[in-house]
Amino acid sequence: MASSTSSPVQLSxxxxxxxxVQARRAFVKxxxxxxxxxxxxxxxxxxxxxxxxxxYDPVKRDAKxxxxxxxxxxxxxxxxxxxDLFTRLLYGGRISLQVGFFSxxxxxxxxxxxxxxxxxxxxxVDNWIMRFMDLILxxxxxxxxxxxxxxxxxxxxxxxxxxxxxxxxxYARITRGVTLSTREMDYVVAAHSxxxxxxxxxxxHILPSVVAPLIVLxxxxxxxxxxxxxxxxxxxxxxxxxxxxxxxxxADGRGYMRNAWWMSVFPGVAIMLVVLxxxxxxxxxxxxxxxxxxxx
Amino acid sequence: xxxxxxxxxxxxxxxxxxxxTIVFVMLRVAIPGDPVYTLAGETASPExxxxxxxxxxxxxxxxxxxxxxxxxxxxxxxxxxxKFGEPVSSVLAKAFPFTVLLTVLSVGIGTGFGLLAGVxxxxxRGSWIDRLSMLIVVFFNAFPTFWLGLILILVFSVGLRMxxxxxxxxxxxxxxxxxxxxxxxxxxxxxxxxxxxxxxLGGDYVRTARSKGLAERRIVLVHALKNxxxxxxxxxxxxxxxxxxxxxxxxxxxxxxxxxxxxxAAIADLDYPMIQxxxxxxxxxxxxxxxxxxxxxxxxxxxxxxx
Numbered sequence: 001m002a003s004s005t006s007s008p009v010q011l012s013x014x015x016x017x018x019x020x021v022q023a024r025r026a027f028v029k030x031x032x033x034x035x036x037x038x039x040x041x042x043x044x045x046x047x048x049x050x051x052x053x054x055x056y057d058p059v060k061r062d063a064k065x066x067x068x069x070x071x072x073x074x075x076x077x078x079x080x081x082x083x084d085l086f087t088r089l090l091y092g093g094r095i096s097l098q099v100g101f102f103s104x105x106x107x108x109x110x111x112x113x114x115x116x117x118x119x120x121x122x123x124x125v126d127n128w129i130m131r132f133m134d135l136i137l138x139x140x141x142x143x144x145x146x147x148x149x150x151x152x153x154x155x156x157x158x159x160x161x162x163x164x165x166x167x168x169x170x171y172a173r174i175t176r177g178v179t180l181s182t183r184e185m186d187y188v189v190a191a192h193s194x195x196x197x198x199x200x201x202x203x204x205h206i207l208p209s210v211v212a213p214l215i216v217l218x219x220x221x222x223x224x225x226x227x228x229x230x231x232x233x234x235x236x237x238x239x240x241x242x243x244x245x246x247x248x249x250x251a252d253g254r255g256y257m258r259n260a261w262w263m264s265v266f267p268g269v270a271i272m273l274v275v276l277x278x279x280x281x282x283x284x285x286x287x288x289x290x291x292x293x294x295x296x
Numbered sequence: 297x298x299x300x301x302x303x304x305x306x307x308x309x310x311x312x313x314x315x316x317t318i319v320f321v322m323l324r325v326a327i328p329g330d331p332v333y334t335l336a337g338e339t340a341s342p343e344x345x346x347x348x349x350x351x352x353x354x355x356x357x358x359x360x361x362x363x364x365x366x367x368x369x370x371x372x373x374x375x376x377x378x379k380f381g382e383p384v385s386s387v388l389a390k391a392f393p394f395t396v397l398l399t400v401l402s403v404g405i406g407t408g409f410g411l412l413a414g415v416x417x418x419x420x421r422g423s424w425i426d427r428l429s430m431l432i433v434v435f436f437n438a439f440p441t442f443w444l445g446l447i448l449i450l451v452f453s454v455g456l457r458m459x460x461x462x463x464x465x466x467x468x469x470x471x472x473x474x475x476x477x478x479x480x481x482x483x484x485x486x487x488x489x490x491x492x493x494x495x496x497l498g499g500d501y502v503r504t505a506r507s508k509g510l511a512e513r514r515i516v517l518v519h520a521l522k523n524x525x526x527x528x529x530x531x532x533x534x535x536x537x538x539x540x541x542x543x544x545x546x547x548x549x550x551x552x553x554x555x556x557x558x559x560x561a562a563i564a565d566l567d568y569p570m571i572q573x574x575x576x577x578x579x580x581x582x583x584x585x586x587x588x589x590x591x592x593x594x595x596x597x598x599x600x601x602x603x
Contacts, residue, residue: 038355040419049357131311133309134311135314135315135318137582138311138315138578138579138582138583139315139575139578139579141538142545142556143541143544143556143560143563143574143575143578144561146560146563147563147571150563150564151322182402218411223438227440227441230440230442231440231441231442231544231545234442234545235545235548235560244351247442250442250443252550253446254446257446257449257450257454259452261450264446264447264450265442265450267443268440268443268447270441271440271443272438272439272443275435275438275440276435276438279434279437279438280434283434
C-alpha cells in the first residue's frame with residue numbers, strides 16, 4: 001500500500017476467459033455443429049451467388065426440355081415447363097432464407113421488448129401484455145398466417161409479416177421469464193438503488209442475460225419459419241409464380257409424382273438440409289452457452 | 297378442484313370473446329373482396345346482389361351485424377355457411393370428427409413411441425442405440441410435414457401401390473396421414489423425454505432408491521419417469537391443441553375433410569360465418585386443452601395444488 005491512496009483494498013479477481021470465449025471454444029469442439037454451420041454457410045453463399053453457379057435462367061421456359069430426368073446437362077432434372085431444377089433451387093434459396101431470417105428478426109424485435117417490459121414492470125402491465133400474447137397464441141399458427149396473407153395480399157414481405165406475428169409470443173415469454181429471475185439479482189437491485197433508470201437497467205443489466213437463450217431460439221426458429229414459409233407457398237399463398245421458391249416447387253412437383261419424382265424430391269431435400277443444419281447449430285449453441293452442459 | 301376448473305372456464309370467456317371480435321372486425325374491415333360476389337358470381341345482377349346481401353344481413357352496419365352474431369352464437373347458432381347453405385355448426389360437426397381422429401391417433405402413437413425411445417436412450421446413454429436413435433430423431437425432426445407426406449405417397453402409393461393416395465372411405469386412407477403427423481411427434485417427445493429423464497436420474501432420491509436396492513426398471517419407470525412427466529405433458533398438450541386447429545397441410549395433401557382444410561377453403565371463399573365458426577371452434581379447443589393440461593399436472597404431481 002505504498003503509494004496508492006485511491007483504493008485501500010486491492011481486489012484480486014482471477015481473470016479467466018469471458019463467458020463468450022468459453023462458449024465459442026465449446027462450440028468449436030462440437031464437430032457436428034461446426035459441420036452444420038459450414039453447410040448453412042455453403043447454402044447461403046450458393047443462394048447469394050446463384051447467378052455465378054449456373055448458366056440457366058430460373059424463370060425462362062424451355063419447351064424442348066420439359067420434365068427431363070437428372071442428367072449431366074440438367075443436374076437435378078427439369079420441371080414441367082422445362083426449367084432447370086438445380087437453377088431454381090439455387091435462386092429459390094434466396095427467398096426461403098430471406099423469409100426465415102427476416103421473420104425471426106421481426107418477431108424478436110417486437111417480442112423481446114414486450115417481454116422485457118412485462119417482466120420488469122410486473123403487475124397490470126405484465127398482465128395485459130401476456131394476455132395479449134395468449135390471444136395470439138390461441139390462433140392456430142398456420143391458419144393465422146394464411147389469413148393474414150390473404151388479407152394483406154400475396155407477397156414476400158407479407159409472408160414474412162404473417163409468419164413473424166405468430167411467433168412474437170414465444171420471444172415475449174422467454175424474455176419475460178429471464179427478466180423475472182434477473183430482476184431479483186443483487187446487481188440489478190444495486191443499480192436500481194443507485195438511481196439507474198428502468199431503460200438503463202433493462203438495456204445494460206437485463207438484456208445481456210436474455211441473449212443466450214434467445215440465440216438458441218433464433219437459430220431453431222429460422223428453420224421452423226423457413227418451413228412455415230414453404231408451407232404457405234405449398235398452399236399457393238407464398239410467392240407468385242414463376243418466381244422459384246422451395247415450397248412452391250414442391251407443390252408444382254406434386255402433380256407429377258408418377259412420372260417425375262425429382263420435382264417433388266429435390267426441393268424437399270433442400271428444405272430439409274437447411275432445417276437439419278440450423279437445428280444442429282442451434283443445439284450446439286445451446287450446449288455451448290449453457291455452463292451446466294459445457295462442463296460435462 | 298371443481299372451483300378451480302369453473303374459475304378457469306369463466307376467465308377464458310373474455311379470451312374467446314376477444315378472438316371472435318377480432319376475427320369479426322378484421323373480416324369486415326380489412327379483407328378486400330365482397331363475399332356476396334363469391335356467392336352470386338361476378339356477373340350477377342345488382343338486384344340479386346342486393347337480395348343476397350339482405351338475406352344474410354350483410355347490408356346492416358357492422359356493429360349491428362356483430363351484436364346479432366353474438367346473440368345468435370350465445371344460443372348456439374353460428375349462422376349459415378355462405379358456400380354450403382347449411383348451418384355452420386352442422387358443417388363443422390361433420391369435419392370435426394376427422395380432425396379429432398387424426399389428432400388422437402397421431403399424438404397418441406407419436407407420444408407412445410417417443411416415450412419408449414426417450415426412456416431407452418436415457419437409460420442406455422452413450423451406447424450405440426442411444427446415438428443411433430438420437431441421429432434418427434434429429435433427422436426426422438427436420439422433416440417438413442408436407443414433404444414427408446409427399447414422400448410417403450411417392451413410396452407407398454405410387455411406388456409400392458400398398459395404400460390409397462387420398463380420400464377417407466377406409467381405414468387404409470388414414471395410415472399415411474397418421475404416420476406423417478406422428479413422426480414429428482415421436483421425434484419431439486423422444487428428445488424431451490431423454491433430456492428430462494437424464495436430469496432426473498442424477499437426482500438424490502434416485503440415488504436413494506438405488507441404494508435401497510430397488511430394481512433399475514422400477515426406479516426408471518416409477519420414480520424417475522413420473523417426475524419427468526410435467527414438461528412432456530405440456531408439450532403433448534401443445535401438439536394436441538395445434539392439431540385440433542386442423543392439420544391444414546396434411547389434410548390437404550391426403551384429401552381429408554377436416555377442420556383445417558375447411559377453414560382454409562372458407563378463407564379463400566370469404567365465407568364469413570364459416571371462418572368465424574372455424575376460428576371459434578379452434579379457440580374453444582385451445583382453452584379446453586390448456587385446462588386439461590393444468591388438471592393433469594395436479595393429478596400427476598400431488599405437490600401441485602390449485603386453490
